Amino acid sequence: xxxxKLRLGYTTGTAAxxxxxxxxxxxxxxxxxxxxxxxxxxxxxxxxxxFDQKIGKEEASCCVIKDAGDDPDVTNGMKICARVKEKKNxxxxxxxxxxxVITKPGLSIPVGSSAIxxxxxxxxxxxxxxxxxxxxxxxxxxxxxxxxxxxxxTFNSRLGIKEGISIIGTTGTVRPMSESSWRTSLMLQLxxxxxxxxxxxxxxxxxxxxxxxxxxxxxxxxxxxxxxNWIGEMLDACAVKGAKKILIIGHIGKLIKIVNxxxxxxNARGESPRIISNLIRSLGGSAELAESVAMCNTAxxxxxxxxxxxxxxxxxxAEKVRxxxxxxxxxxxxxxVVLASLTGEVTGMEDNARLxxxxxxxxx
Numbered sequence: 001x002x003x004x005k006l007r008l009g010y011t012t013g014t015a016a017x018x019x020x021x022x023x024x025x026x027x028x029x030x031x032x033x034x035x036x037x038x039x040x041x042x043x044x045x046x047x048x049x050x051f052d053q054k055i056g057k058e059e060a061s062c063c064v065i066k067d068a069g070d071d072p073d074v075t076n077g078m079k080i081c082a083r084v085k086e087k088k089n090x091x092x093x094x095x096x097x098x099x100x101v102i103t104k105p106g107l108s109i110p111v112g113s114s115a116i117x118x119x120x121x122x123x124x125x126x127x128x129x130x131x132x133x134x135x136x137x138x139x140x141x142x143x144x145x146x147x148x149x150x151x152x153x154t155f156n157s158r159l160g161i162k163e164g165i166s167i168i169g170t171t172g173t174v175r176p177m178s179e180s181s182w183r184t185s186l187m188l189q190l191x192x193x194x195x196x197x198x199x200x201x202x203x204x205x206x207x208x209x210x211x212x213x214x215x216x217x218x219x220x221x222x223x224x225x226x227x228x229n230w231i232g233e234m235l236d237a238c239a240v241k242g243a244k245k246i247l248i249i250g251h252i253g254k255l256i257k258i259v260n261x262x263x264x265x266x267n268a269r270g271e272s273p274r275i276i277s278n279l280i281r282s283l284g285g286s287a288e289l290a291e292s293v294a295m296c297n298t299a300x301x302x303x304x305x306x307x308x309x310x311x312x313x314x315x316x317x318a319e320k321v322r323x324x325x326x327x328x329x330x331x332x333x334x335x336x337v338v339l340a341s342l343t344g345e346v347t348g349m350e351d352n353a354r355l356x357x358x359x360x361x362x363x364x
Contacts, residue, residue, distance in 0.1 A: 009069025010046050011169025012080055013120030014038055016142045019064040019082035020093075021127035022050045024138060027060035027084050028131055036064070038127065040172025041119060052081065059085040068174045074153045075165060078146045084128070087137040093124050094140070098147020099167060104160025106195025107188065115156070115166040116142060123172065142167060155185045158221065159192050183233070189225045190237055198223050200245040200360060203234055205265060209249035212340055217249075217357055231255075232263025235329055245334040247356045248325065252276075252339040252347060253299030256317065258324050272299035276317070280306070283316045300342050307347070314339060314348030322350050 018038040025033060032053045039045045052063045061083035068076040083096070095101070095114025102109050108118055116124075124140060132138055144150075147164035151157070156166060193201055202224045204210045210226065213219040227234040231248070238246055248255065253272040254265045260275055277294035281287070289309045296302045306313055318337040325335045336353030340346055 007069040008044070009067050009073070009076070009174035010038075010040065010048075011120070011172055011174055012066050012075055012144075012165065012167045013117065013123055013169035014040055014046065014172040015048070015064040015066045015080035016082060016116070016120055016167050017123035017127045017172075018046070018048045019050070019062055019080055020084065020124045020140050020142070021131065022053075022062050022064070023060045023082045023084040023140075024128050024131040026053060026055050026062065027086075027138075030055055041123070042171040042173045044173055051079070059083060073174065074150050075144075078144060078150060080167070081143045081145070082124075083141045083143070085139045085141075087139040090137045091125055091128055091132075092137075092139050093121055093142065095164070095167070096141040096143035098144035098151075098164040099142055100147070100151060100156055100161035100164035102160060103162050104192050104196060106192035107159065107161075111160075114142075115161045115164065117166065117168045117170075119170050119172075120167045155189060159185075159188050183228075183230060186226060186228055186230065186234060187237060190234065190241065190243075193222060193225055194241055194243065196222050199243055200247065200356060201225055201238055201243045202247045202249060202360075203227050203231065203238070204248070205229065205231060205250040205254045208251045208340055208342065208344060209338075211344055212338070212346065213247075213249050215344075216346065217361070219360060223360070229265045230263075231258065231265055232328060235263070235325060235333075239329045239332045243333060245336070245356055245359075246325075247336040247338070247353060247360070248321070249338040250340060251299070251342060252303060252314070252317070255321050255337065255339055256299065258321050259317075261324065263328065273297070273302045276302045276306075279317050279320060280313060283313055283320075285310055285313050303341050303347050311347075315350060316348075318348040318350040318353070322352060 018036050022036040037047050048064050050062045054061045063079040063081040066075050100115035102111050102113050151165045202213050256275050257265050273296040277290045280290040293302045318339050322335050322337045336356040338353050339348035
């Protein structure tokens with residue numbers, strides 16, 4: 001199904017701005033409202049239902065349900081709430097229950113601040129200023145009752161966002177099946193690692209490489225950045241953003257595709273056993289082994305056959321991956337490569353990787 005045919009959703013930022021607007025109207029009018037229109041930066045207007053309305057003498061509160069449309073989203077269906085309170089001479093916005101707090105540099109929000117991104121802050125203030133002037137003032141508190149629990153399913157802890165979710169969104173809308181938000185979260189991991197002072201970064205496509213990095217090589221989480229399938233993009237970003245050395249750790253089935261120039265390592269990109277078989281031939285391995293590996297259904301099966309015949313070939317394959325990466329980034333960074341199995345065993349490692357690991361561990 002094409003993304004255009006799926007239902008559009010709205011961000012936590014849009015939900016927060018809508019709740020703040022509704023609460024401000026109820027405070028001023030003392031009348032309960034059940035729906036609130038909200039225009040997003042993308043120019044799309046949503047007419048959102050309002051829940052849990054409470055009106056007092058000097059404050060009012062309500063919630064809006066975040067709806068991600070047909071996009072899979074951890075925050076989908078959760079309440080985003082706003083409480084507004086009389087305050088003289090200024091409008092202030094802060095995070096309450098379930099909204100994360102920034103604890104590391106490298107993000108667009110200062111350390112110590114609530115995790116409400118610049119565009120949602122702008123949206124909330126804009127909507128509230130329509131209702132009350134800055135001279136009258138309001139204190140706006142955004143909360144998410146389920147935020148702390150839901151945040152465990154996000155990258156927030158890696159980014160140094162503790163105790164809750166982030167209020168995010170640049171367009172105010174969520175486009176179904178978009179990969180952009182996933183890529184953005186990966187790039188933010190890199191920004192945080194670099195802002196923490198690490199010039200040697202560990203890249204891994206996913207959980208296998210990350211587990212090896214932490215449990216076998218004792219590398220701190222702060223150095224580790226997941227790339228998903230976008231290894232090429234993350235390598236480019238490392239070169240541009242100021243990293244000096246990169247250690248890539250991942251399953252051979254993913255990383256071996258790089259040898260054929262596939263820096264987007266989705267499963268459909270090439271057949272790993274075939275690539276491994278061709279490498280065996282080019283590296284001087286036996287024709288019998290190459291033929292046997294070519295018949296394998298998975299890279300894991302190929303590893304088993306190579307282990308029985310000539311394990312040194314796997315180290316040479318790691319070198320070939322490194323060489324292809326160096327070509328892409330025009331030799332601007334020092335690259336090390338570690339190949340692994342699904343069980344988390346290191347199967348191949350080239351010399352640069354050993355040197356980088358020695359350097360990292362001496363500084364841990």
